[in-house]
Amino acid sequence: MGVYLAAGWAALEFTDFLVNRYVLSPHLTDLALLTWALLIPTVFILAWFHGAPGPDRWTRVEKIGIPVNLAIAAVFLIVVFGGKELGAATESVTMEDETGEAVERVVPKREFRKGLVIYFFDNASADTALDWLQYGVPMALDLDLEQDLFVDARDAGTLMERFRERGFDDGLDIPFALKRELAENLGLGYFLSGSVSREQDRLLVTTSLYETRRGRLIQEREYVGSDPLELVDRISAQIRSDVEIPSQHIEETADLPVSEMLTSSLSAYRSYVNGVVLAIVSSDLAEAAREFQAAVDQDPQFTLGQVVLFEIYLNLNEMGKAQPALQTAMSQLYKLPERTQLQIKAAYFWLIEQDMNKALTAAGMRTELFPEDVEAQLTLAQLYTIIGDRDRAIAAFERAIGIDPSRINVLIQIGELYASKGEFEKAIDYQERYSAQAPNDTRGFIALGNLYRAMGDHESARREYDKALAIDPNNVSAMTRQAQVDGDLGRFDEALEGYREALATSVTSDQRRVVYGAFEDYYELRGQPQKAVDYMHLRWAEHERSEGPFSAVQEKLQDLDLYVAAGMIEAARDTLASVEGQLAPPFDVLVPLGQLAISLEREDADSIEAALQGFERFIQAFSVEYARVNAVFAEGRVLDLRGDCEQAIYSYKRALELEPRQTEMDVYIGRCYRKLGRLSEAKSHLQRALDVRPFNPRAHYEMGVAYADEGDDAKAREHLQTALDIWADAEPGFEPAQEARDKLIELGGAA
16 A cells, blocks of 8 residues: 555656646646545555455455446546546647748647736835836736736736726725636636835835635745846746746746846836826826836837837827837837737737738737737727628627626627627627626616617617616716707707706716717707807817827818808818828828818719728728728719719618618618609608608608609698708708708798
């Protein structure tokens, strides 16, 4: 018996050696241990009956006991290890890089990756000079661990929205229970907390590594030194050992000092950290830009600093400063872990080289090399959405939520994609799943209400908005949507009062922007485009405050048609010229968005056609096929304005297929059918528009003219009067209202 125990222990040690030496499945060690333990009864029986010298006969106990023990052991081992990977812990993956070359990587199999959340640290001293290290040490540690494919580390910066939802706006002093809860929701096996303080004249960093499932402390360690980045290197190496990554893999894997990937200048790194805090905590992009610029001025080789400087300058619409920063970063990519390299490459190939195929290749490589990286799947989904491949986008989103079931907000995005395909039942299913999993989150009910409103089910929409308001009576989005339902149903006074209440409740730029947009739509519907322009200006100002100048410029380009509708053509041209002066290459291709908006509202077929050429260059440059619907609609308008209604209908219907929720397209189709004398088809499409928006004045006007052409003057007058009631307070010179009055008078009605 003693020999068996000794031999078993030796075999167990040898198995453990093989697992670590050849990076095999750690389950093999457990298999060896359990097999050794399960066979002890058989060894005991043999020792008992055959331990003495001399020949022995097989007894009844042995004939029954040993087979039973072996059978039980076999069943037990199958139950415990059935379905578990017992071979190598790694596998070879072959893929193509952005140049088309085959690339082979050895990557860990999914079940052997170690997931870890790194929370921001505490300042355990009274020395405020250490405050920046609360963020700086964890951020550097996250980057350092990115070098190891066995580690899936999550920086606490990715959790800022969740922290804010719980009242921790700066991401600091998070309670232990919440840390464990968030790590568990992310499906990660470990989480790390820590603190920084002083020990005499040196820095003391304390780390606590916990197992997520039980909240058990695995290791608490202290690191003392004068250089925080050198301490990060030591912490990183120890963490990989503490989470039981195979020792042979650790020895063979390149582990660059984190200062090589970041910067050897502590003052430069401090400026970088300050910039990150200003961006993610204070949302002060201008001040953040100054800190990032200071970081790269102190160390021009600070690659990651150059990357974030590009992002900030892009948001600030300072492309002259943004592009050189990214170009510099691209020349130094070798300094960064491969995961980060691929993320930067995807952005560079799309935005600067304007090569979406390369961008998709880089993003796809990231998902293959890092299959547990949720952000990689989300990036891929966003790129597929941009190119209009909604099915692949949905698949990538599904993979993301499969990796991290807590990312339930992805369900809303999937529902939105199904809605954009016209598959409303599937869209409803996803939105309801979100609401069921997050019953106290207003976003799910608002998204579901928006979907019902797009389908013309106003009562269901109102019900969902009511649910959101029951959770948060001051939810500005839900208040605004409720008022929009009132407007859809012709309750205009109630709608206007609802918007005023929502505006009075608003406290953020985003909230005010939403409400100003609703006011703008309201006055445009009522035939008051000049008043709508006033609210458009207010919306623009809030947009720039919340999103930055670059995003605001893009929004302006798409809104210039309202100036034309208000008779302010010079304002439209002046704004277009101003924006054109602000957009440097490669983003100067955005200018045709404004040219097309102006031309469409002017109903000038030749200028629409000319603007379409530039718009097509915009689509091709950035592969924004999701914008194809606008080009197809514009093609229909050219044909319509030139009198070719047959072909115009084809374009309008194609546009409706691309975006089934654009029910205004039914008005254009109905008008074309009316012009062709196909009145039944005209009324069918116009009724579809009215089913969704019962008080659409243009649809009522066209329906009235269709009935007049059919000889049903009574119904014609009814629809024309409804249009005029909606336009009762229309501004002088608003032509559609005048056309409706003239038609009503022609039919013997009182205008």
